[in-house]
Amino acid sequence: xxxxxxxxxxxxxxxxxxxxxxxxxxxxxxxxxxxxxxxxxxxxxxxxxxxxxxxxxxxxxxxxxxxxxxxxxxxxxxxxxxxxxxxxxxxxxxxxxxxxxxxxxxxxxxxxxxxxxxxxxxxxxxxxxxxxxxxxxxxxxxxxxxxxxxxxxxxxxxxxxxxxxxxxxxxxxxxxxxxxxxxxxxxxxxxxxxxxxxxxxxxxxxxxxxxxxxxxxxxxxxxxxxxxxxxxxxxxxxxxxxxx
Amino acid sequence: xxxxxxxxxxxxxxxxxxxxxxxxxxxxxxxxxxxxxxxxxxxxxxxxxxxxxxxxxxxxxxxxxxxxxxxxxxxxxxxxxxxxxxxxxxxxxxxxxxxxxxxxxxxxxxxxxxxxxxxxxxxxxxxxxxxxxxxxxxxxxxxxxxxxxxxxxxxxxxxxxxxxxxxxxxxxxxxxxxxxxxxxxxxxxxxxxxxxxxxxxxxxxxxxxxxxxxxxxxxxxxxxxxxxxxxxxxxxxxxxxxxxxxxxxxxxxxxxxxxxxxxxxxxxxxxxxxxxxxxxxx
Numbered sequence: 001x002x003x004x005x006x007x008x009x010x011x012x013x014x015x016x017x018x019x020x021x022x023x024x025x026x027x028x029x030x031x032x033x034x035x036x037x038x039x040x041x042x043x044x045x046x047x048x049x050x051x052x053x054x055x056x057x058x059x060x061x062x063x064x065x066x067x068x069x070x071x072x073x074x075x076x077x078x079x080x081x082x083x084x085x086x087x088x089x090x091x092x093x094x095x096x097x098x099x100x101x102x103x104x105x106x107x108x109x110x111x112x113x114x115x116x117x118x119x120x121x122x123x124x125x126x127x128x129x130x131x132x133x134x135x136x137x138x139x140x141x142x143x144x145x146x147x148x149x150x151x152x153x154x155x156x157x158x159x160x161x162x163x164x165x166x167x168x169x170x171x172x173x174x175x176x177x178x179x180x181x182x183x184x185x186x187x188x189x190x191x192x193x194x195x196x197x198x199x200x201x202x203x204x205x206x207x208x209x210x211x212x213x214x215x216x217x218x219x220x221x222x223x224x225x226x227x228x229x230x231x232x233x234x235x236x237x238x239x240x241x242x243x244x
Numbered sequence: 245x246x247x248x249x250x251x252x253x254x255x256x257x258x259x260x261x262x263x264x265x266x267x268x269x270x271x272x273x274x275x276x277x278x279x280x281x282x283x284x285x286x287x288x289x290x291x292x293x294x295x296x297x298x299x300x301x302x303x304x305x306x307x308x309x310x311x312x313x314x315x316x317x318x319x320x321x322x323x324x325x326x327x328x329x330x331x332x333x334x335x336x337x338x339x340x341x342x343x344x345x346x347x348x349x350x351x352x353x354x355x356x357x358x359x360x361x362x363x364x365x366x367x368x369x370x371x372x373x374x375x376x377x378x379x380x381x382x383x384x385x386x387x388x389x390x391x392x393x394x395x396x397x398x399x400x401x402x403x404x405x406x407x408x409x410x411x412x413x414x415x416x417x418x419x420x421x422x423x424x425x426x427x428x429x430x431x432x433x434x435x436x437x438x439x440x441x442x443x444x445x446x447x448x449x450x451x452x453x454x455x456x457x458x459x460x461x462x463x464x465x466x467x468x469x470x471x472x473x474x475x476x477x478x479x480x481x482x483x484x485x486x487x488x489x490x491x492x493x494x495x496x497x498x499x500x501x502x503x504x505x506x507x508x509x510x511x512x513x514x515x516x517x518x519x520x521x522x523x524x525x526x
Contacts, residue, residue: 199483
């Protein structure tokens, strides 16, 4: 009698099964195309808004106020993407997508919106620009992929610009949180102190510091890993690349 | 590919030992031997001639990763909260402001909470040592880090607030604490009668009133666990304790549902009235 060597061997059967995996149905695809087109348009609006404001003012300071509303609207709208993963029309992990979208929403609402004093900081422009360019490329990438007509230029742009946009975005975000710290500490924003009848406390200032620290080990590895996996996948299955 | 020559009445356990000899880094508990690459692991007690194999049999091996015994994990998991809570209770230095070091709380509910919490974990430790019998001897090593982080982390979080110099006792004072204590104690008395045998039989309620819970619930141990943490939440009126209770409840419900499903699969005449964890509800 014999025992097999360590490690299991993938049979040919499972490979065939994988190739035959279907994407979302026709209705879901139509919805996703509309969603991605709308998001592309939205971020284009923000981009145009930034440029116009810059030209009108003659300087790049304080441009946040000109695009505040569309930024909030479209960035918050991205929460739908978590739903897409949960429902299954997008083959991405709910946890990963959730984490990424929530961190953006957190920065938009819990930091930039909540701490008025940082809204005039240049770091805000830094991350808003990074987000805008990234999202325009990303959403148009998905739109074209869904329609099975992905121009090489967009795919190239997505993987190349990432190397500049990602550090730009992270720097902007970190600097903004850092700028918010003294105001949070002074006003005790979103913080609960003892004593209280629920015997609970929360220090938003410490929480923000911990958030800043969490940027360090987590994102680069995760993002480059995810992108690398995607590149490999995109080469193998050109019909329906994964979202992230 | 390795070849072994064995008797037809050899067990999987013996094969694992042979494999271990040729591959010393894969001790038997780390090996998963199965007939099909994607199938279920075979048990150590399985005998070759009772398996669907001919004169030659092909097995697949899978490395389960570094293993640690359940007993070790449980002992570590439960000793942590016990010790950690007491450290906060006695206000060991560097936790609260220096002027509070080694002082004691003026609220009697804090002392009561300490007794209940400590008793709970001492009981669990004793159960692990003398009562429980586990179906698998070991679990993957990384579980101990995950589990300890959970138990120790929550224990520290709860203990910090309950034993804090600025702790606020329950609003309804005496009555609230007494009700909570009753909940807590009742659960202990009821669960003392739950230690059932390992034989795979459906537990049925007997003349003993303490077993009547089996009429309604598949996993009364989880029901009682929930009861005692609810009691503790009420007693301390502390939000972190409530969080812990909710998280624990979610986890236990998942486990209870799993157990309930496996009972239903195994016993065709399983009482239909029973729910996994909460009577009639969940």
